[in-house]
Structure formats: structure tokens, C-alpha cells
Amino acid sequence: MLAxxxxxxxxxxxxxxxxxxxxxxxxxxxxxxxxxDLTGNTQAxxxxxVRLPRVISVFLVGAALxxxxxxxxxxLRNPLADGATLGVSSGAxxxxxxxxxxxxxxxxxxxxxxxxxxxxxAFLSLLxxxxxxxxxxxxxxxxxIILIGVILTMxxxxxxxxxxxxxxxxxRSLTFWTLGSLSGAGYAEALFLLLALVVCGLVLLAHARxxxxxxxxxxxxxxxxxxxxxxxxxxxxxxxxLIGVCVSIGGSxxxxxxxxxxxxxxxxxPAHKRLLITSLLLGGVFLMLCDLxxxxxxxxxxxxxxxxxxxxxxxxxxxxxANTRRRAx
Amino acid sequence: xxxVEGVSVSYRxxxxxxxxxxxxxxxxxxxxxxxxxxxxxxxxxxxxKVLRYQGKVYLDGMDTARLKTKEMxxxxxxxxxxxxxxxxxxxxxLVGLGRYAHQSFLSHADPDGRRMVDEALALCGLSGLRRQNxxxxxxxxxxxxFLAQVFAQGTRLLLLDEPASHLDLAYQRLIFDTVxxxxxxxxxxxxxxxxxxxxxxxxxxHALFMKQGRSVAFGARDSVFTRKNLQAVWDxxxxxxxxxxxxxxxxxxxG
Numbered sequence: 001m002l003a004x005x006x007x008x009x010x011x012x013x014x015x016x017x018x019x020x021x022x023x024x025x026x027x028x029x030x031x032x033x034x035x036x037d038l039t040g041n042t043q044a045x046x047x048x049x050v051r052l053p054r055v056i057s058v059f060l061v062g063a064a065l066x067x068x069x070x071x072x073x074x075x076l077r078n079p080l081a082d083g084a085t086l087g088v089s090s091g092a093x094x095x096x097x098x099x100x101x102x103x104x105x106x107x108x109x110x111x112x113x114x115x116x117x118x119x120x121x122a123f124l125s126l127l128x129x130x131x132x133x134x135x136x137x138x139x140x141x142x143x144x145i146i147l148i149g150v151i152l153t154m155x156x157x158x159x160x161x162x163x164x165x166x167x168x169x170x171x172r173s174l175t176f177w178t179l180g181s182l183s184g185a186g187y188a189e190a191l192f193l194l195l196a197l198v199v200c201g202l203v204l205l206a207h208a209r210x211x212x213x214x215x216x217x218x219x220x221x222x223x224x225x226x227x228x229x230x231x232x233x234x235x236x237x238x239x240x241x242l243i244g245v246c247v248s249i250g251g252s253x254x255x256x257x258x259x260x261x262x263x264x265x266x267x268x269x270p271a272h273k274r275l276l277i278t279s280l281l282l283g284g285v286f287l288m289l290c291d292l293x294x295x296x297x298x299x300x301x302x303x304x305x306x307x308x309x310x311x312x313x314x315x316x317x318x319x320x321x322a323n324t325r326r327r328a329x
Numbered sequence: 330x331x332x333v334e335g336v337s338v339s340y341r342x343x344x345x346x347x348x349x350x351x352x353x354x355x356x357x358x359x360x361x362x363x364x365x366x367x368x369x370x371x372x373x374x375x376x377x378k379v380l381r382y383q384g385k386v387y388l389d390g391m392d393t394a395r396l397k398t399k400e401m402x403x404x405x406x407x408x409x410x411x412x413x414x415x416x417x418x419x420x421x422x423l424v425g426l427g428r429y430a431h432q433s434f435l436s437h438a439d440p441d442g443r444r445m446v447d448e449a450l451a452l453c454g455l456s457g458l459r460r461q462n463x464x465x466x467x468x469x470x471x472x473x474x475f476l477a478q479v480f481a482q483g484t485r486l487l488l489l490d491e492p493a494s495h496l497d498l499a500y501q502r503l504i505f506d507t508v509x510x511x512x513x514x515x516x517x518x519x520x521x522x523x524x525x526x527x528x529x530x531x532x533x534x535h536a537l538f539m540k541q542g543r544s545v546a547f548g549a550r551d552s553v554f555t556r557k558n559l560q561a562v563w564d565x566x567x568x569x570x571x572x573x574x575x576x577x578x579x580x581x582x583x584g
Contacts, residue, residue, distance in 0.1 A: 077415040206435065213426055217413045220475070222379060224482065225402025225430030270416035 001281050005059070012055045012288045013047055017299045020047065049186075057185035058291040058305070059284035060193035061250045062260075064201070066283020068239045069257025070264065070276050071204045074211035075235050076146060077218075079265075082257030083243040086145065086236070087125045087152030089254075092247035094156045095121025097163055099248075115192065119244030125152060126240045130233075180253035180306025182291065189249045196245040200238040201280065207235055208272035215270060253306045255313025256283055330354055330486055330518050331376070331405075336384035338368070338375045345371045347542045348384070353486070353535070358512060359520040360533035360550070363562055368542040369522040370410075373490050376520075377407045388486070402430035406479035407488045410495070412471060414463055420474050421459040424449055427481030441483070449480035453507055469500030476504065480511060487511070489521035493528070501525075505532050526567065530554055538562045 014025040020043050028044045029052070038044035069082035076085075083089050098104075099117040129148050137144045182189075210231045213221035222228045246253070264278040287305070290312060294303040331353040338346040346368040353359045361369045375382035378393060378401065386393045388404050396404075406427075427449070428442045450456045453473040458466070463474060472492065479487060487508070493501040509532055512519055523529040529536060536553035538545040539562075546558045559567035 074416075077413060079415065209426070209429060209432070209437070212418070212422070213429060215414075215416050216418065216423060216426065217409075219379065219409050220412065220478075222398065223377065223402065223407035223409065224427055224478070225399040227398045265416065270418050271422060 001278065005281055005285055008285045008288050009055055009059065012058075012292045013051045015292055016046070016051060016295055018043075018046060053187045053190050054182055054185045055288055055291070056187075056190040057193055057249065058182050058287050060190060060197055061182060061246045061253065062256055062287025062290075063280045063284035064193065064197050064242045064246050065253060065256040066260040066264075066279045066286070067197075067201060067204060067276060068242050069283075070261035070272070070279035071207075071211060071235055071239055072257070073261055074215045074272050074275075075232065077215055078146060079262060080258065081146060082261075083239050084153065084254060084257065086149040086239075087129055087156065088122045088149075088236075088240045088243045089247060089252060090153045090156035090160070091125025091128075092118040092122040092240075092244040093252050094160055094163075095119070095124075095244070096248045096251075097160055101163060101167055115245055115248035118248035119241055122240040122244035122247070123237070125156070126236050128152065130236070179304035180251040180309070181294075181302075181304050182250045183302060183305075185249060193245060193249060196242055200242045203234065203238040205273075205276055207231060208276055211235070211272040211276075212270075215272070251304075251306060253287070253309055255309050256287055259313045259316055260286055330389060331520065332385075332387040333376065334385040334387070336372065336375055336382050336386060338371050338380055338382045345542050346375065346382070349537075349539070349544050350384075351537055351544070351547050353518050353520050355485070355516045355518055356512070357518050357534045358509075358532060359518075359535045359537060360529035361520065361522045361537050361539065362524075362526060362529050363539035363545075366541070367539040367562075369539055370490055371542075372539070373407075373488055373520070373522050377405070377488055399430040402482060402484075404484055405486045405488060406482045406484040408476055408479050408490065408492055410491045412475055414471075417462040417464050419459065420455055420461050420463060420466070420477075421446065421450070423463050423474050424455070424459075424477045424481050427478035428483075430482065445481045445483055449477040452480055452511065453477040454503070469496050469503070472496060472500070472504060473507070476507060485517050487517075487519045487521075489519065491522050491524060494524050501528065508532075526554075526559075527571070 010022060010025060010029075013029070014020050014022050020028075024043065025047060028038065028041070028047050031038055032044070032048045032052075038048070065083070072081045072083055072086065073079050078085075095117040096114045098121075099114040104113040104117060129145055129152060132148045133144045136148075210221070210226050213224060213226045214231070218228060260283040261275065261279045264275055264282055268274040268278045287309070290308045291305050293312075294305045294308045297303060333352070334350050336346060336349045337344060349372055351359070361373065363369050371380060374380045376386050376393075378398075388396065388401070393401060425442070425446050428439050428445065431442065432439045447456075450459055453476055455470070455473060455477055458470065458474075463471065466474060476492070489508070492508070493504040496504065505528060508519060508521075511517065523533075530550065533550050535548065536550050537547045538553055538558055545562050546553045546555075556566075556568055
């Protein structure tokens, strides 16, 4: 699996509007790792300053979104659930959009303004979902949470449309951003994503057994000794931080968190210890390939990444759904 | 082993369970019976800490309000009536999760785990189905798998919420016989909500009759299953009803 990640990464770095042979790409990357002087080498500049940080960021966003999807699907016992179903993604999008519109930035930390507001809004959406779910149904039943998540997503969508319609000259950048893109991602973005993925990813991996317990029913999870409320809150918090950071950097990129965990489950089975790791790696590979398609299909025009994932993901998901129905019948 | 003192459960302004007290000791199988809406399952859920309650519940002399969820799970197993499964786990994975409370957070070391899971599978007659996808099991097999999960928990007390009410006759008997076999080991006890009075009488050693959230009778089985109590709780002559149900219809016909 790691070899697949490395190979896909290498291909994605090599290909683009200016294709560079694989062996040449590998040697430039190796020279870059060893810190050799590559000044004056145009191909090295393209690879090391443009493509590599972007491919790394794309891998990390894909891995994070897919990991979040797998975790939410276990927690909510629903294969169609992911961070987006909870309303966390749309909350994060709204926060990021507000930060862009109001020009909120933190001194010394250019990325942090959007990310902080994005994570805060992701958290607030989460708290709102939990508060409403708790008010309606004290047990925080999963169906209630999903329903409220859907309502919240629609509400946030309306607010975002409202913001876009009032945004005037910034409209184009906002629209492109809501479609999802990592075209401007550099090493700073990659490092930020890596930090978030390591911290939240470890939290989620540490709860693999609890997610198995949730996947077999919440009442049963409590009966075997799982602290249902604490685990729910921890997993949801980790998911919302990850999604908040991803959305603040790459915008809305849909379907990764739905399709990849599904495929991973078919390959590895439902046990979360393996499922989470497989989803993480496959999610990264999938998004790297989608980004490659976005960059090269209509070159020199670049497609928004979110559009590519939705196009591939929707068709693929319909296929999965039809297949599942056929098997059930 | 289990002592319940003055437990009440309220939903807003409706009191579903009112001031119930009883005790279950080793070797006993307490049957909780009563008409629909009597508060039996609510009481069981309160004892399992699924619902909030007033009053005190002591498990092995300890107030359960102070016990952590894992500690509770090491002392008391709970089998719910319905199960919701979404993913194709194997029977063995499902039963293995019963060991959750015995494993530490990061190192999942559990020296007794393998043996307990194997024993639980064997006791429930599932050894041959251990690799089977749980989504393909029949209702009876699935209930046995969850029963095996509870057994794997290694507790001395079981709480069963109508464990066989949606199963056919053969599986009802299988589930109740399996629990009775489990109870043979000294120091173990069972409390179950049961709708079927015949099963309650056949397998129970003690009984608690409830009506409209209140306790009507509690004690050894024969002292509770009296004509007077049955009539008071079900507002009908239960004995006559059973005689009518059990008229010798099978014996009438040959073959």
C-alpha cells in the first residue's frame, strides 16, 4: 500500500503541463532530499517548488477526508455518512468564506486566519448539531444527528450563497474556492495539514475498537463498556478539526470521504483498525489521481479539484449503490 | 450481588418506574414480568445506566453511580432485545468485542480473551459459524451471537431484555437453555424481562411482577406466581387463559 502511495506520488509529480520523465523526476526528488544544489535547473524548480508541495498537500487532504469519512461511518453506523453529513464541512466552508471576505489574517501566520475561523465554525456546527440532537433526543441517537446535519448543511449552503451574491468583485475567487482546489498549496500548507493529520489521525486510530463497538450498535457499545458520550465527542472533535483545516486550505472537496472508506471496507473488511489506515492511504492516492486529472485533462485550463472528485465519485457511488442493491435482491 | 433500592425513572412529568426495590443473589434467575407499559424494560435500562434514575443501585456492594462504564461492564453483562448492524463483521469479531472492558486503552493485552471467546462461542453453539458474516445470520443466530458476546464479557451478572420474544419456539428454548447452562456455575445470577409467563415460570427461580411502574409482588417464584397476583397484574384469570391455550390440540390428532 505504501509502495502504491509512493508510485502514485511520483507519477503525479512527474506529469503536468510540462511532463518530466519518471527517472528524471525521481533523481531530482532524491537530490532535493539530499539537499544538493539544483539552482538553474528549471525542471527541479517545477518539481520542488510547485508540484511536490501541491501533491503532498493533495495526498494529506485526501487522506484526512477519507479518514474522517471512515470514522463517521463507523460512529453513525451509516455507510453514507461522512463529515459532510454532520454539517461540519459546510460549517467549515462558511467560516473560511467569512475569513476570506472579511480579510481576517493573523500576523506572522498567513494560513491561520482562514484555518482558525474554519475550525471554529466546524466546531460550532458540531456543537449546534449536538445541542439540537440532545434537545430533541437525550441519548444523542445517530439518526437524529444525521437529520440535523442535513438540515444544517442546507442552512449553511443558503448562507454561503447569500455571501457569494453580496461579495461583488471577490465573487470569482470565492466561487472557485467553494469548488475546491489545492492549486496554490505550498510547503507551509503541507506542514499545517501534516500536523493536523498526525494529531487527529492518532486520536481516531486510538479509537478503532470503540468505532467497531459503535458499528455494532450504540446500546451494545455502552453495554460492553464504551463511554458512549465521551467517545462520540472525541471522534467528532477530531473529525471537525481535520475537516476545518482541510476546508480552509483546499475548499470543499466532496465524495472522497464517502467513496474511499466504502472501497477500503470491501478490501479490508469492516474492522476499524485496518479500515482507518487503508482509508487514509487510499484516500490520499485517490485525491492525487483526481488532482492529476484536474491539472492535465484540459491543460492549460485547470479544473477545480472538487468538481473532478464529484464527477468521478458520483458515478462510482451510483455504481456501488446499484451493485449493492442488485446483490441484496 | 445486585441490590436495587427505591429506584424511580421519570420522563418529564410521567413517572415510568416508581420506587422499586429488590435484590438478586448468586444462583438466582429473577424474572421481571408485567403487562405492556409496566416499566420492566425501563427499570432494566435504569439498572444498566442507559437511563437516568433516582434511588440507589448496588452491584457487588458498590454504588453503580460511582462505577466507571468499563468497571460496570466487567461486572454486569446486558443483552438488549434488538440489534442494529450495518457492516459485515464476523461472528468471532462480534463476540470478541465482549472483551473490550478487559483490554487497556492502548495495549490491547487480554490473556484470557482467546479462551473466553472460544468458550462463549462453544456454549452458544456457534463454533462452526465463527467466520460467518453477521449480516447473513438468522434472527435466532444473531441473538445467540450477542448472547455469546455477553458471556465473553466474563461477568457474574446478566441483564436480559426480552431475550427471545421475537424468536421462534426452537430458538426461544435454545436461548433459555443456554442461559440456564451458564447459570449452573456457582456465584452467577440473571435478571431478565420476560413477556411469556410460561417461560418465566419454567426457568425463573424468583420473580418480580410490575404494573404501571410499581412493584406488585417480589420473591421466590412460587410465592409470586399465585392466582391472586396474576389476576391483580393482568386483570384477568391468567390460569384459565393458559388452560384454554393449552387445550390438548396436539393430542387430538394422530400423526
